[in-house]
Amino acid sequence: MTEINWTELVIFSALFLIVAALGFVASRWRRPASMHHLDEWGLGGRSFGGWVTWFLIGGDLYTAYTFVAVPALLFATGGNGFFAVPYTVITYPIAFLALIRLWSVSHRHGFVTPADFVRARFGSPTLALLVAITGIVATMPYIALQLIGIEAVLKAIGLTGDSFFARHLPLIIAFGILAAYTYQSGLRAPALIAFVKDALIYIVIITAVLYVPHQLGGWETIFDAADGKFTAAKKGGLLLADGSQLQYITLAIGSALALFLYPHSVTGVLASKNRDIIKRNMAALPAYSLLLGLIALLGFMAIAAKQHGVAPLVIDGKPDNNTIVPVLFDRMFPSWFAGIAFATIGIGALVPAAIMSIAAANLFTRNIYVEYLAKEATHAEQARVSKLASLVVKLGALLVIVLIDPQFSIDLQLIGGVLILQTLPSVALGLFTRWFHRTGLIAGWIAGLSAGLAMLYTIPNPATHHDHFGGSAFALSKLGLPWNVPIYAGFVAVAVNLLVSVIGTLIARGAKVPEGVDATAGSDYFADEGDPKQVR
Amino acid sequence: MAIAIIVPLLTFLYDGREPRLFGFPRFYWLQLAFIGLGVACTAIVYRMTRRKP
Numbered sequence: 001m002t003e004i005n006w007t008e009l010v011i012f013s014a015l016f017l018i019v020a021a022l023g024f025v026a027s028r029w030r031r032p033a034s035m036h037h038l039d040e041w042g043l044g045g046r047s048f049g050g051w052v053t054w055f056l057i058g059g060d061l062y063t064a065y066t067f068v069a070v071p072a073l074l075f076a077t078g079g080n081g082f083f084a085v086p087y088t089v090i091t092y093p094i095a096f097l098a099l100i101r102l103w104s105v106s107h108r109h110g111f112v113t114p115a116d117f118v119r120a121r122f123g124s125p126t127l128a129l130l131v132a133i134t135g136i137v138a139t140m141p142y143i144a145l146q147l148i149g150i151e152a153v154l155k156a157i158g159l160t161g162d163s164f165f166a167r168h169l170p171l172i173i174a175f176g177i178l179a180a181y182t183y184q185s186g187l188r189a190p191a192l193i194a195f196v197k198d199a200l201i202y203i204v205i206i207t208a209v210l211y212v213p214h215q216l217g218g219w220e221t222i223f224d225a226a227d228g229k230f231t232a233a234k235k236g237g238l239l240l241a242d243g244s245q246l247q248y249i250t251l252a253i254g255s256a257l258a259l260f261l262y263p264h265s266v267t268g269v270l271a272s273k274n275r276d277i278i279k280r281n282m283a284a285l286p287a288y289s290l291l292l293g294l295i296a297l298l299g300f301m302a303i304a305a306k307q308h309g310v311a312p313l314v315i316d317g318k319p320d321n322n323t324i325v326p327v328l329f330d331r332m333f334p335s336w337f338a339g340i341a342f343a344t345i346g347i348g349a350l351v352p353a354a355i356m357s358i359a360a361a362n363l364f365t366r367n368i369y370v371e372y373l374a375k376e377a378t379h380a381e382q383a384r385v386s387k388l389a390s391l392v393v394k395l396g397a398l399l400v401i402v403l404i405d406p407q408f409s410i411d412l413q414l415i416g417g418v419l420i421l422q423t424l425p426s427v428a429l430g431l432f433t434r435w436f437h438r439t440g441l442i443a444g445w446i447a448g449l450s451a452g453l454a455m456l457y458t459i460p461n462p463a464t465h466h467d468h469f470g471g472s473a474f475a476l477s478k479l480g481l482p483w484n485v486p487i488y489a490g491f492v493a494v495a496v497n498l499l500v501s502v503i504g505t506l507i508a509r510g511a512k513v514p515e516g517v518d519a520t521a522g523s524d525y526f527a528d529e530g531d532p533k534q535v536r
Numbered sequence: 537m538a539i540a541i542i543v544p545l546l547t548f549l550y551d552g553r554e555p556r557l558f559g560f561p562r563f564y565w566l567q568l569a570f571i572g573l574g575v576a577c578t579a580i581v582y583r584m585t586r587r588k589p
Contacts, residue, residue: 082564082567085567085568085571086570089567089570089573089574090574092574092578093578096578096581223561223564276582279578279581279582279585280582282578282582283575283579283582284575286571286574286575286578289571289574290568290571293567293568293571
């Protein structure tokens with residue numbers, strides 16, 4: 001067991017408690033007449049302006065896990081891990097086009113979740129249910145991963161604990177606080193905390209990219225050290241590995257499309273006040289991508305800092321790459337600043353975890369509870385169910401981390417990305433065209449999902465000795481195709497999905513299967529704030 | 537808008553080391569520069585489609 005660094009622990013705990021207090025105070029911020037409405041608890045009253053939205057979505061998409069895992073990926077594999085940068089560049093123009101339409105139609109019809117939209121657009125509660133379940137299942141492991149981010153920090157501080165109970169207690173306390181203020185304040189809590197979180201992140205990362213390279217002898221030295229390591233290990237490299245270009249770009253495209261299909265991103269977007277705010281944010285949010293690119297390079301700094309004793313912590317006999325960034329901070333910064341940096345990662349986990357649990361809870365309430373269990377539920381009852389569901393979702397994520405191998409949630413997260421992509425035809429394409437038939441879309445969803453899972457199942461991970469779900473790079477040669485190059489499995493799965501959706505649509509239409517009623521009209525997709533036709 | 541989506545996906549543009557910029561191999565600095573390209577394109581579209589005050 002490593003020594004506990006008390007300075008780091010005290011600063012970490014103090015900042016954590018300040019933020020928790022903010023979370024409770026948030027329920028009074030821009031206080032509405034009544035919190036007993038799902039729009040208030042789950043979407044912050046749909047009233048967020050430009051700045052709040054920027055911090056909220058930024059804090060939502062760039063999670064603690066990103067800050068821990070992306071550098072860990074560069075540390076281990078080099079250039080291929082840098083896909084996070086093109087991915088977060090192309091996601092905004094794509095989202096710009098799709099999400100303003102989603103915002104408008106949701107504004108006019110009072111939709112809270114993407115599944116609400118699908119239900120109205122295709123007149124199909126079944127399709128909406130599938131979209132909702134996909135969203136919940138894909139979000140759960142994502143929440144669990146935020147815990148891994150916090151855990152990595154706690155390990156670096158030295159809170160490794162000897163017994164099962166001692167090891168997990170800090171994590172349970174942190175999550176208990178999170179659950180309590182989310183329950184109390186709804187989406188307002190992460191929105192307010194996001195200000196603190198992002199301010200801290202900018203301070204820490206800018207300091208890190210200026211200070212650490214200075215200590216290590218400049219960027220040139222850092223890249224050379226990384227190059228040296230990869231060449232010596234004959235594994236990974238500064239540039240893309242031979243033949244992996246297709247994997248690199250399909251992973252970037254797939255992830256970019258998946259990012260804005262995740263329910264928590266939709267929640268962040270629907271909470272904003274008008275169309276201009278969303279457009280402005282899509283232009284301004286890439287500022288975070290720059291940050292992400294610099295964070296990614298922390299992985300190379302960790303390689304160059306080897307002589308300062310920077311190496312992944314060994315937990316249960318296995319080196320844990322996720323601890324590499326916390327360890328880098330621990331060794332290179334004075335304790336007090338490392339404490340601030342750790343608190344940043346910890347708080348960075350709380351914002352997305354809160355938004356994700358709210359998004360999942362909204363899906364449950366709107367598309368499962370109201371749809372199937374209590375059709376006449378009042379707004380107050382919906383808000384109450386959602387609050388309880390958010391607790392259940394977080395408890396589930398906590399149990400997954402504490403009781404099951406964390407590797408399991410990383411695998412699940414990988415699957416989650418492929419899963420959520422399967423809602424692309426119904427949600428994203430549905431925003432632009434009503435051409436697809438609901439039966440075709442359901443068939444496509446089933447086909448895409450099966451294909452995706454089947455492909456992921458065949459991918460081994462030699463590093464962890466897992467035979468299945470070891471990565472997302474699927475070799476095209478396994479399909480009997482002549483090109484022996486890997487491709488992102490989610491990309492193939494969504495192609496299968498689209499193909500089956502098209503064929504299914506043609507068959508269903510040929511067989512004169514009822515189309516279902518489209519409750520939306522063309523002009524709905526352009527409605528803006530102060531719209532007279534609002535249906536509430 | 538298409539520019540902002542397609543250019544960052546052209547791996548042959550950036551899959552190389554030289555020239556270096558402030559010690560960054562091309563692979564890294566050029567992809568970071570694409571962020572600026574994305575912002576510029578999206579900002580132009582925003583200005584063109586902004587609601588008249």
